[in-house]
Amino acid sequence: MKKIGVKGKAVRGAGVRTRNQYTAEFKASALARCTREGVTVTARDLDLPESMLYAWRKKAEVSASVSESEREQGAEIARLKRAVSALEEENSFLKKAAAYFAKVSK
Helix, strand or coil: CCHHHHHHECCCCCCCCCCCCCCHHHHHHHHHHHHHHHHHHHHHHHCHHHHHHHHHHHHHHHHHHHHHHHHHHHHHHHHHHHHHHHHHHHHHHHHHHHHHHHHHHH
């Protein structure tokens, strides 16, 4: 349904909604408030749809779990690098020992 202007012509841009952009700080404070007061109360006080708060919460949980898995992977990579370094050191020693014993036995 088009909105009709003063002279019976369709009004341009009538009913077009612009998307609000919220800062990360606002989202974080809104989610903290949801934890304390509940989603329904927070949504009503901040004049936001509840679904938006639930979506922000889900996105925050996903990003937190990704960060946790990345930390775990980083720790595993560091452990494996230490193991590789130790094995390379042992391999180097064994090569030197093999070369020494090859000379001695001739």
